[in-house]
Amino acid sequence: MATISDVAKLTGLSKATVSRVINNHPYISKEKRALVQDAMKELGYFPNPSARRLRGHITSTIGVIVPRIVNPFFSYLVNSMEQVAYKNNYQVLMFQSDENIDKELYFLNLLKTRQVDGIIMTSIENDWDNIEPYTQYGPILLCNEYLSHSNVPTVRLDQTKGTYIGIKHLLDKGHKKIGYCTGGLFAEDGKDKDRNQGYQTALSEAGISVNPNWIFINKHTIDDGKRVMSQIMEMDDKPTAIFTGSDEIAAGVIIEAKDHGWRIPEDIAIIGFDDQPIAEMLDPKLTTIRQPINQMGEKSVEGLITLLKDKNGSVENIELPVELVVRDST
Amino acid sequence: MATISDVAKLTGLSKATVSRVINNHPYISKEKRALVQDAMKELGYFPNPSARRLRGHITSTIGVIVPRIVNPFFSYLVNSMEQVAYKNNYQVLMFQSDENIDKELYFLNLLKTRQVDGIIMTSIENDWDNIEPYTQYGPILLCNEYLSHSNVPTVRLDQTKGTYIGIKHLLDKGHKKIGYCTGGLFAEDGKDKDRNQGYQTALSEAGISVNPNWIFINKHTIDDGKRVMSQIMEMDDKPTAIFTGSDEIAAGVIIEAKDHGWRIPEDIAIIGFDDQPIAEMLDPKLTTIRQPINQMGEKSVEGLITLLKDKNGSVENIELPVELVVRDST
DNA sequence: TTGTATGCGTTATCAT
DNA sequence: ATGATAACGCATACAA
Numbered sequence: 001m002a003t004i005s006d007v008a009k010l011t012g013l014s015k016a017t018v019s020r021v022i023n024n025h026p027y028i029s030k031e032k033r034a035l036v037q038d039a040m041k042e043l044g045y046f047p048n049p050s051a052r053r054l055r056g057h058i059t060s061t062i063g064v065i066v067p068r069i070v071n072p073f074f075s076y077l078v079n080s081m082e083q084v085a086y087k088n089n090y091q092v093l094m095f096q097s098d099e100n101i102d103k104e105l106y107f108l109n110l111l112k113t114r115q116v117d118g119i120i121m122t123s124i125e126n127d128w129d130n131i132e133p134y135t136q137y138g139p140i141l142l143c144n145e146y147l148s149h150s151n152v153p154t155v156r157l158d159q160t161k162g163t164y165i166g167i168k169h170l171l172d173k174g175h176k177k178i179g180y181c182t183g184g185l186f187a188e189d190g191k192d193k194d195r196n197q198g199y200q201t202a203l204s205e206a207g208i209s210v211n212p213n214w215i216f217i218n219k220h221t222i223d224d225g226k227r228v229m230s231q232i233m234e235m236d237d238k239p240t241a242i243f244t245g246s247d248e249i250a251a252g253v254i255i256e257a258k259d260h261g262w263r264i265p266e267d268i269a270i271i272g273f274d275d276q277p278i279a280e281m282l283d284p285k286l287t288t289i290r291q292p293i294n295q296m297g298e299k300s301v302e303g304l305i306t307l308l309k310d311k312n313g314s315v316e317n318i319e320l321p322v323e324l325v326v327r328d329s330t
Numbered sequence: 331m332a333t334i335s336d337v338a339k340l341t342g343l344s345k346a347t348v349s350r351v352i353n354n355h356p357y358i359s360k361e362k363r364a365l366v367q368d369a370m371k372e373l374g375y376f377p378n379p380s381a382r383r384l385r386g387h388i389t390s391t392i393g394v395i396v397p398r399i400v401n402p403f404f405s406y407l408v409n410s411m412e413q414v415a416y417k418n419n420y421q422v423l424m425f426q427s428d429e430n431i432d433k434e435l436y437f438l439n440l441l442k443t444r445q446v447d448g449i450i451m452t453s454i455e456n457d458w459d460n461i462e463p464y465t466q467y468g469p470i471l472l473c474n475e476y477l478s479h480s481n482v483p484t485v486r487l488d489q490t491k492g493t494y495i496g497i498k499h500l501l502d503k504g505h506k507k508i509g510y511c512t513g514g515l516f517a518e519d520g521k522d523k524d525r526n527q528g529y530q531t532a533l534s535e536a537g538i539s540v541n542p543n544w545i546f547i548n549k550h551t552i553d554d555g556k557r558v559m560s561q562i563m564e565m566d567d568k569p570t571a572i573f574t575g576s577d578e579i580a581a582g583v584i585i586e587a588k589d590h591g592w593r594i595p596e597d598i599a600i601i602g603f604d605d606q607p608i609a610e611m612l613d614p615k616l617t618t619i620r621q622p623i624n625q626m627g628e629k630s631v632e633g634l635i636t637l638l639k640d641k642n643g644s645v646e647n648i649e650l651p652v653e654l655v656v657r658d659s660t
Numbered sequence: 661t662t663g664t665a666t667g668c669g670t671t672a673t674c675a676t
Numbered sequence: 677a678t679g680a681t682a683a684c685g686c687a688t689a690c691a692a
Contacts, residue, residue: 001442001467003685014663019687027661048443050383051685054668068409069424075405079398082426086433094399094424096412103416112331113378113669137331222607251611258613277552281581283588283613333669344679349671357677381669384684443685 002043010039022047053114061091062304063116065107067099067123072276073293077122077144080297088305101125108134118304121145139307143300153307153315155300162289162322163198163243166271169324170241171206175269178203179214179239181228181249186215192245199243214239225252232268233260241269241330247276250286254329269330284328292320332373340369352377383444391421392634393446395437397429397453402606403623407452407474410627418635431455441467448634451475469637473630483637483645485630492619492652493528493573496601499654500571501536505599508533509544509569511558511579516545522575529573544569555582562598563590571599571660577606580616584659599660614658622650
């Protein structure tokens with residue numbers, strides 16, 4: 001492997017000069033610069049990132065933590081981040097936490113050892129108190145997730161409004177018995193609290209009170225959706241519509257409903273969240289809340305790079321708008 | 331950041347001894363070992379991977395190149411690789427080439443500079459002649475892709491058989507006019523050549539000759555599928571069944587067909603490839619060829635680790651079986 | 661404008 | 677069983 005010494009030897013210059021060329025320092029004669037560049041090409045020279053990291057603090061690598069890459073929401077998110085990063089000459093180191101606190105901590109340590117310059121977290125498993133100490137080693141930006149009681153830079157979606165307009169849409173369609181799935185616990189201050197609030201606000205504005213039987217907690221997957229629908233079918237007092245937490249849950253609900261001969265939206269109206277590609281593939285096509293995933297990825301990376309470049313700068317929190325996409329399931 | 335020196339200082343031992351503890355060397359007294367381990371914990375010490383990489387050749391990082399992470403086939407593949415790697419104390423550095431030869435080369439350079447110990451390529455953009463030189467820096471394993479004229483270790487699926495059993499299934503159902511989508515060009519020795527061969531063999535065994543009008547090349551996405559169906563609908567002599575190259579293309583075909591009132595499988599039978607989650611979400615549920623993605627990811631990582639551990643060892647090529655999953659679209 | 665020398669954190673070699 | 681030291685490849689402070 002060609003090193004900086006090889007280039008120095010070949011050109012007859014010192015390692016320092018070669019290094020200066022690599023790093024675009026001023027005060028280098030044009031001839032030597034050209035000389036070095038030719039030599040680098042000839043030798044197929046490529047700077048060794050490990051040495052650079054060890055020496056300076058430059059890595060131009062961004063770490064991204066996702067809970068699960070097979071979740072399309074996150075694979076699209078990572079994809080958009082990667083595109084923007086690449087354009088800015090940054091690399092993305094993707095890591096899936098598997099919703100495991102140890103894996104998450106393991107990855108945060110890469111910040112400590114400067115394998116990554118900064119980290120974008122799209123989910124949070126550990127308590128913030130355990131994560132906060134890592135911010136001294138580099139910026140951490142929250143994307144999609146957020147914490148009300150901390151002041152980390154955050155890029156997120158207006159989840160409250162997303163849910164609100166979804167429920168509003170169902171109300172406008174005449175529904176009064178509206179079920180609701182959440183990925184969390186329907187607690188005041190827990191996961192998905194914003195969405196919960198949107199649900200509650202919309203209902204209370206319509207003068208409808210929440211029926212606890214129609215609240216389904218901890219739902220995420222297609223199978224969860226199927227189970228939800230099974231439960232609904234066994235109820236005496238059934239909801240006429242259901243707001244699911246994701247297109248995947250909605251897919252499960254639809255599949256199960258159709259398997260039992262229910263008509264959608266006549267027997268039950270269904271609304272998703274995300275507007276993933278499957279939303280259009282389902283039959284009936286899924287009414288859902290579109291999240292600007294690409295934009296969120298872009299803003300996150302741009303924000304982190306800003307933080308990286310201006311060590312003392314700050315990035316204002318960004319809240320992206322969501323949108324109702326009406327199709328045939330409502 | 332705590333370094334090995336800090337640990338040495340705190341314990342009153344030398345850096346060398348600390349290093350030995352870290353690397354599980356023999357000949358260390360139990361007491362000192364315990365002493366060091368306590369100190370490491372106390373200081374929150376974590377070895378610096380850059381320094382290790384620079385010094386030795388140990389990184390325990392595997393690089394994986396995928397064309398596009400948003401393609402579920404690849405996100406599931408990467409996921410299974412990551413799981414196995416983590417169990418073996420390896421990290422996965424995922425990179426998407428975007429089917430761009432420069433990005434691919436860029437990533438291969440990480441092998442040269444030892445950022446990764448070895449690389450698993452799930453797609454190949456450059457000519458092998460341009461990739462081959464990198465094998466001197468570390469093992470490269472091909473997963474899913476393969477090259478007939480090279481001897482890189484390869485883990486792949488029996489694509490020929492996959493296509494063969496799919497076509498055979500359609501023939502058994504009485505179809506004689508069977509369309510076919512390929513991701514490549516239907517060339518003798520190009521991309522997807524194995525699948526093409528499976529298609530041709532099955533047809534010729536049934537005494538049916540290939541109708542070039544029913545061959546659709548370069549198809550990958552849902553939209554491609556929609557276009558394929560549009561074309562079919564305009565034909566005078568229409569196929570009664572179509573073998574698509576992926577569940578996504580199949581989804582596009584189904585959507586377009588239903589949008590125009592065609593019944594499936596009565597008006598046209600459709601068969602996918604992959605058995606992705608969407609296969610079961612489509613209506614009608616999709617008959618498809620199941621690929622053992624998880625197994626492929628596992629075998630790849632295990633194979634690469636074997637290569638990594640035994641520098642001179644070799645890994646035999648692995649060909650995994652595929653399976654026909656009959657649902658309602660045929 | 662260019663060169664010399666030092667250290668980043670680690671591990672292998674050679675002593676002890 | 678443990679310690680001192682050199683070297684990995686690079687970037688910077690200091691000298692020239």
